[in-house]
Amino acid sequence: MALFSVAILVKVFVIQHVQGDYWRGMADSLHTRYVALDADRGTIYSEEGRMLSTSIPYFDIRIDFAADGLRDKNGKVFKDNVDSLSIRLARLLGDRTAGEYKQLLREGYKSKDRYFLLKRDVPFEQYQQIRNFPMFRLGKNKGGMIAETKNKRINPFKLLANRTIGLARENAQNVGLERTYNDYLKGVTGKRLMRRIAGGTFVPVEGYDIEPENGRDIITTIDVNMQDIVETALMNMMVDNEAEHGTCILMEVKTGKVKAVANLGRQPDGNYWEDMNYALQVGEPGSTFKLATVIAVLEDKYATMNDLVDMENGRWQVGRRTVFDSEPHKGPQNVSIKHAFELSSNVGMAKLAYQYYYKKPNAFVAHLKKLKLDQNTGIDLVGEGRPVIKNTASKTWSATTLPWMAFGYEVLISPLQTCMLYNAVANNGKMMKPYLVNSIMEFGQVVKQVEPAVVMDSICSKSTLTQVQRMLEGVMISGTGKRLATPYYTIAGKTGTALVANGSRGYADKIYQSSFAGYFPANDPQYTCVVVIKNKSRAKKFYGASVAGPVFREVADKLYAIAVEKQKPMQSSVQIDTLLALKNGKSSEWKEILSTLQLPWQGTVANSGWVSAKVNDRKVAFQTIAQAKGAVPNVTGMGLKDALYLLENAGLRVEVRGAGKVKTQSIPGGSKIGNDQTIVIELS
Known part of the structure; x- marks a missing residue:
């Protein structure tokens, strides 16, 4: 018995002093745990400093009914305040009567619950009032109130650039800038030690928090006024023509800044919402692609814009397929390349590509690759579609692929790629990388500045550039875009109308994609704008000049009017002021x-x-x-x-x-x- 007793004492000593830390840790692990403390997510601002996406605080209100102040003197504080507190809560929250709140509070007090839930998701304005209610105004130790903060992400301008700015979602993948810059916006998560009490509830342990580091702010290139103009112009046309979906992109010529981008899709109820980023989705561009064709022909010096091409009365046979112009052309058919471009002749462009590149089609493809049409733009958004530029090694290459590529079929590019190409022409040949974020800021100070990036110093020779600029201006003077011209400023651009396949039904449903790409003022380009709209089956109007063109014109008119009113250049630098600007x-x-x-x-x-x-x-x-x-x-x-x-x-x-x-x-x-x-x- 003596030996047995000694063995027990030795074991007790070993457990307490040798293995003590291990067993105490095991005990703590059963009764304590760390929970994550989310950092305040950074705010996304427009270029002029308006909030585009921010977090607002919501509060879960709990009560520690075992707080010393509530238990002293036989619960005097609780008994003296429960009636007035119940009345104030009922008036403010409106979800229970004063009698129901009084009963709820009494039950919590009786149970001595240290983590009693009173109300979830209380907005800040109500929280400010609740903290001054009877009993709660005494503080945590005397009044027992515990407020747990959590943040909800909102877009104050709602529809405006919603898909581009993106959404920060708890249980799903973020999109837009919220996703691209998530590492900057989210900050660093902290920790809070929680202890388990009776009933399986965990309560915070004071003094053991690891504070989170708040996220940084993002200053975008988006201008709210321009975005509103673009969004409104696109919406008006979408509603009027009952279109399926559309996008409008506005880019600053000299820098590549995306000043506005609207993406609208028709919903089941007939309304429109920013449901997809159509600016990044690839598809057959149609006639706006003809710019790349004439650049190739002129750059290889096979012809000049004044050389002639026969439009064949809008119908030309290639093998077993026929190239059609969208409508017959009156007058002479043997016209200059410039005029064929202005009239958007598919036959004219197809004949040029076929005549000069039939024996070496990959030389034509090489020009498209030089123009970066086979690559993503690299804009700071996730989800950019992959472009498709075929070559002779492609499985689907055929004898008619080359001429069809010449007028924007059998290739897949995004509206943003089209915008990037036209912007290069507007910028005297210098191709700029499109981007959406100017800077990243912390406490009102810039920690990372994003500068304009040049993709290519020159997309073509000076001679070619001068000719294509004159051709784009000619479209608005004597071509398909002449109805869009204005006497107040000059426009350079190109219309586009493409027949879109509808799955297994092919082209039978007569669904057309209307597009317009151009820049203004043509004599001193400030902005490039691209509009692409997919119409409904057998829409009442579907030509690019009738659907996409008016959207471009409305945007250009309003921006030009603003510039004239301000009596200063359309391009202006705006001072940014954030909520956390540091001052001495x-x-x-x-x-x-x-x-x-x-x-x-x-x-x-x-x-x-x-x-x-x-x-x-x-x-x-x-x-x-x-x-x-x-x-x-x-x-x-x-x-x-x-x-x-x-x-x-x-x-x-x-x-x-x-x-x-x-x-x-x-x-x-x-x-x-x-x-x-x-x-x-x-x-x-």
């Missing part, structure tokens, strides 16, 4: 901001004095600003209020120009103050 200021005020917003920071923030603020290693960093007595204060980087306070107290008269924070001051900081001096501060 008073230490005590910065201390209050840090405490209220719970921002991560480093450096010294005393109760008095002045500090400069900047972002360093994802934290707000501070440095003391020395202000010598009798010297001009250094107010650069401060807001107007602080700058005026310091300068006027120093005896200076202040003249203010601009708005924002101080960019420059006419008298440098540290200079000796003279008598009756005036200082000019410029804000930006």
Whole structure:
């Protein structure tokens, strides 16, 4: 028995002191766990600083009925406040009567539930009121209120560029910019230690949180006013023609910035919504592709735009197939290549490709590849369709493939690729990469700047470029686009009408795709715009000039009117102002901001004095600003209020120009103050 007792004591000692950490860890693992603390997701802004996608807080309101304040003096605080609290909750939330709330609260108090759920998904405005209700206003320890924050993603402008901006979804794959820039927007997830209590409920353990790092903000190239113009113009035509789906892209010529992109699809109820990114989907482009054909012919110097081609009365036999023009052409049939292009003659373009490339079709294909039509544009969106440019090694290549490619069939490219090509012509041959994000910001400061990227310095020779520019302008003067011309500014562009196959039914349903690609003003191009609309079967109108063209014209008219009204170039730089712009200021005020917003920071923030603020290693960093007595204060980087306070107290008269924070001051900081001096501060 003595030996048995000693063995037990030895085992107890081993368990407690040798294996103690292991068994205590096992016990904790059964009663504690870490849960993820989501970081605040970054905001997506338009170029002029408007919110396009942001997170708003919602709160789950819980009560700790075992809180000391609720149990002291036989529950005096609870008993004194339960009636008034029930009445206030019933009035604000409206989901229960005051009597029902009183009964609910009594049941929670009786059970001593430490994590009692009162209400889920309370919006911020209601939360602000609830925290000041009777009992809750006493704080967590005395009043027992626990508020758990969670965020819901919203797009304030709703339909506007919805598919491009994208959605941040909890249980599904993100789309648009929300997906492409997810790593920047999502931040770094934190952790919270939770302890299991009676009833299997887990409650937070104070002091063991690993705080999340909030996501960064995205400043896009999207202009909200331009997006509204594009979206409205496209919507009007879609509704009027009961079209299936359509897209309209607006690109800044010199930079490749996508200023607006609308994607509308018809829903089962007949309304339209941004359901797919049609700008990135590939399909047969139709006649807008003829630009690539004439570039190839002119670049190889087989002909000039003034050489003749026979349009054959709009009908030309190739093997067992026939090339048709969309409508017969009146007058002479033996016309210049320029005029055949202006009239959008399929026969004319097919004959050019067949005549000059029949024996070496891959030479024609090489031109298409040089124009990057076989590659994705590389825009910062996931889901860009894969283009198809055939060559003689392709399985589906036939004797008629080459002439059909010449007028936009048997090739697959996206509307964005078409936009990229036309934009290069507008930009004097320089091809720019399209992009949607200007910069990534943290606490109002740029941490990554996106610059315009040149894909190709020149898509063709100067001679070829001059000729195709004149041909595109000619379309609007004496060609298929002449009804779209305006006396106020010049347009260069190309119409397109393509018959679209409908699955196994082929082309029998007469579904047409209408398109228009062009730029304006033609003499000083500022914007390139591409419109592609897929019409319903046997639509009342389907020609590119009748469906897509008016959308282009409406966009161009409104943008030109805005430019004339402002009396400045259509291209303008806009100052970005975000919600978290850092300014130099008073230490005590910065201390209050840090405490209220719970921002991560480093450096010294005393109760008095002045500090400069900047972002360093994802934290707000501070440095003391020395202000010598009798010297001009250094107010650069401060807001107007602080700058005026310091300068006027120093005896200076202040003249203010601009708005924002101080960019420059006419008298440098540290200079000796003279008598009756005036200082000019410029804000930006």
